[in-house]
Amino acid sequence: MxxxxxxxxxxxxxxxxQLAEETGRLEGLVQEVAQFVLLxxxxxxxxxxxxxxxxxxxxxxxxxxxLACALEILHAATLLHDDILDGADTxxxxxxxxxxxxxxxxxxxxxxxLALANRIGAAYxxxxxxxxxxxxxxxxxxxxxxxxxxxxRPSADRGLYLDIITGKTACLIRTSCRLGALLAKAPDESxxxxxxxxxCTGVAFQLVDxxxxxxxxxxxxxxxxxxxxLEGKVTWPLILFLETLGAAEREDxxxxxTRRSLTREQAAALVVRVRQAGYAxxxxxxxxxxxxxxxxxxxxxxASPETDRLLQAADFILTRTK
Amino acid sequence: MxxxxxxxxxxxxxxxxQLAEETGRLEGLVQEVAQFVLLxxxxxxxxxxxxxxxxxxxxxxxxxxxLACALEILHAATLLHDDILDGADTxxxxxxxxxxxxxxxxxxxxxxxLALANRIGAAYxxxxxxxxxxxxxxxxxxxxxxxxxxxxRPSADRGLYLDIITGKTACLIRTSCRLGALLAKAPDESxxxxxxxxxCTGVAFQLVDxxxxxxxxxxxxxxxxxxxxLEGKVTWPLILFLETLGAAEREDxxxxxTRRSLTREQAAALVVRVRQAGYAxxxxxxxxxxxxxxxxxxxxxxASPETDRLLQAADFILTRTK
Numbered sequence: 001m002x003x004x005x006x007x008x009x010x011x012x013x014x015x016x017x018q019l020a021e022e023t024g025r026l027e028g029l030v031q032e033v034a035q036f037v038l039l040x041x042x043x044x045x046x047x048x049x050x051x052x053x054x055x056x057x058x059x060x061x062x063x064x065x066x067l068a069c070a071l072e073i074l075h076a077a078t079l080l081h082d083d084i085l086d087g088a089d090t091x092x093x094x095x096x097x098x099x100x101x102x103x104x105x106x107x108x109x110x111x112x113x114l115a116l117a118n119r120i121g122a123a124y125x126x127x128x129x130x131x132x133x134x135x136x137x138x139x140x141x142x143x144x145x146x147x148x149x150x151x152x153r154p155s156a157d158r159g160l161y162l163d164i165i166t167g168k169t170a171c172l173i174r175t176s177c178r179l180g181a182l183l184a185k186a187p188d189e190s191x192x193x194x195x196x197x198x199x200c201t202g203v204a205f206q207l208v209d210x211x212x213x214x215x216x217x218x219x220x221x222x223x224x225x226x227x228x229x230l231e232g233k234v235t236w237p238l239i240l241f242l243e244t245l246g247a248a249e250r251e252d253x254x255x256x257x258t259r260r261s262l263t264r265e266q267a268a269a270l271v272v273r274v275r276q277a278g279y280a281x282x283x284x285x286x287x288x289x290x291x292x293x294x295x296x297x298x299x300x301x302x303a304s305p306e307t308d309r310l311l312q313a314a315d316f317i318l319t320r321t322k
Numbered sequence: 323m324x325x326x327x328x329x330x331x332x333x334x335x336x337x338x339x340q341l342a343e344e345t346g347r348l349e350g351l352v353q354e355v356a357q358f359v360l361l362x363x364x365x366x367x368x369x370x371x372x373x374x375x376x377x378x379x380x381x382x383x384x385x386x387x388x389l390a391c392a393l394e395i396l397h398a399a400t401l402l403h404d405d406i407l408d409g410a411d412t413x414x415x416x417x418x419x420x421x422x423x424x425x426x427x428x429x430x431x432x433x434x435x436l437a438l439a440n441r442i443g444a445a446y447x448x449x450x451x452x453x454x455x456x457x458x459x460x461x462x463x464x465x466x467x468x469x470x471x472x473x474x475r476p477s478a479d480r481g482l483y484l485d486i487i488t489g490k491t492a493c494l495i496r497t498s499c500r501l502g503a504l505l506a507k508a509p510d511e512s513x514x515x516x517x518x519x520x521x522c523t524g525v526a527f528q529l530v531d532x533x534x535x536x537x538x539x540x541x542x543x544x545x546x547x548x549x550x551x552l553e554g555k556v557t558w559p560l561i562l563f564l565e566t567l568g569a570a571e572r573e574d575x576x577x578x579x580t581r582r583s584l585t586r587e588q589a590a591a592l593v594v595r596v597r598q599a600g601y602a603x604x605x606x607x608x609x610x611x612x613x614x615x616x617x618x619x620x621x622x623x624x625a626s627p628e629t630d631r632l633l634q635a636a637d638f639i640l641t642r643t644k
Contacts (some may be wrong), residue, residue, distance in 0.1 A: 004351065026465065027464060028464070028468070028471075029467050029471060030463070030464055030467055057403040078433075081429055081430070081433060084426075084429065085426040085430070100471075104406075104407040104470050105470060107407065107429060107469060108403070108431075108463045108466050108467045108470070109467065111400075111403060111432075111433075111459065111462075111463040112436070112459075112463035112464055112467070113461050114433065114436055114459070114465060115436070115456045115457070115459035115460035116456070117389060117441050117457035118455070118456035118459070119457055119460060120454055121452070122449050122450075122452035122455075123449075123453060124449065126449060127444050127445075127446065127447040127448060127449050127451075128444075129449075130440065130443070130444035130449060130452035131441060131445060133440070133444075133445035134437045134438070134440035134441035134443075134444055135437075135441055137433065137434075137436070137437035137440070138434050138437035138438060138441060140433075141430045141433040141437060142350075142434055142436035143351055143353070144430050145350070145351050145352055145427060145431065145434070146350070148424075148426050148427060148430070149350075149351060150599065163641065201487060218348045225446070231517060239617055276349060294345060300619075303541070312348035314435070
């Protein structure tokens, strides 16, 4: 076990205990849905980034866990709504919340969790925390709306893809790091560096996620092979592939994505083609550029074990295989 | 035109201008959905309560409009999600947002508007505003989840009904009044009085709304006659009616509500029966008790034109016919 894994392993029990405490205070069905989505095993990436950033910037207090959990709660709320949007029946191999509790319940439980995260943030008595929490949610929702529009009219647009993943994924990770810095009452330039670290890490995280969709041979990540293709999602590996096609073949493929007319077999064959042409690997290389930017931002941080763990976390993103 | 209407008429342009400004800053599809729901004519009850409460408690500044609009934005966000939950194709006679823009877009635009309201609140730099905004959203979502549960298992439960309308309607009106008081930096007891006024006014408002469903002969309010019955909603007039039935007839009716098996004709006939037995009028009488409690709470307010307008607003709720 390396140092980062040790840090994660030592913090997970307190994060999970705090999540149990926060969700335990909810009532009735909201509690059931919240515990269903939040007490399942998770990477807890966002809470860990809050803790690491706060401590790297000098936070010595013992009150970081509620704020850390607020980020996980926000993330869970977006997943609740996402699964409805995507019509996803399963998440990580088990039935999704809206299939288990009903769509109406999942929408409202998501709203309640968004509010809970804001309330936890507000209880710190620092309006900047509230502002950036709200900002993170807005950016996430806007990013997801952009993605839906893109799925309705798929295209090989690099800029649009980067805007989408920045909004739907990276902004909430940026928020995690920024809030850690604000909790530490860090000076503005350190808050900006933390935000830059989070943003770049988040883009890299999503790029690797999108590479994984082309690398994973079976349903290891709880999705069918070529899941993104079947949903009409054009991600970085497919953009690189589409750019190499002749105009006619490219238009045919985009038309098929638009109609969602590809069979599971055709999608799986396309995944193999994209992977064998090296575009999943090229996507990881692109992610590595963002990881380099993220690590550069940390040059402004004081040397500390937590700064080292943040550097390791950025590297870890590149090597994950699920 | 009475004094209250004059006050409303004089404030509406600035409220609407602020809503146009806030929504104008949103991007792309979120802006379209937000303007669709927020720039349509509305009562603007919640913003007006923020303004009146703040001024009644001594606020002399010129910066109340964004906060006032945050409450309208929260309200709009809940309506966006509500219409999806209810499967409502229309709102006030025009197509609902999710029918116009798509369900996925409406869910996400609702999330973005919830976040926007929180961000506007956070920009005031007073964490108590953020806390109570978040609290208001949580209570609203919890109230709506309770209502869904109740619609799946209809019953003539007075306590449950009052819990539901407190959560889904009154809490956000309480939040409006409480935030006005907080903006005015009013002492705690005045904030509590403002909150009590809002809570009681909100319960009265919903009781009258539910009475209207039994009083309005045609589709004047953009809903079919007996709309609540057709949705399986047991509101106060129907509770009073159900309490007078023999056990067998009552169980039959509850079974029909549970199955949603009543035809439009049967629902319309039931509406006439409930109205003619006086239960819509009795519901207004019950609302009058809450209005009396609301007005009593205002005894703690300093005498001012705005306190008078609040008293008039409470009375107005009882007399509205649509």
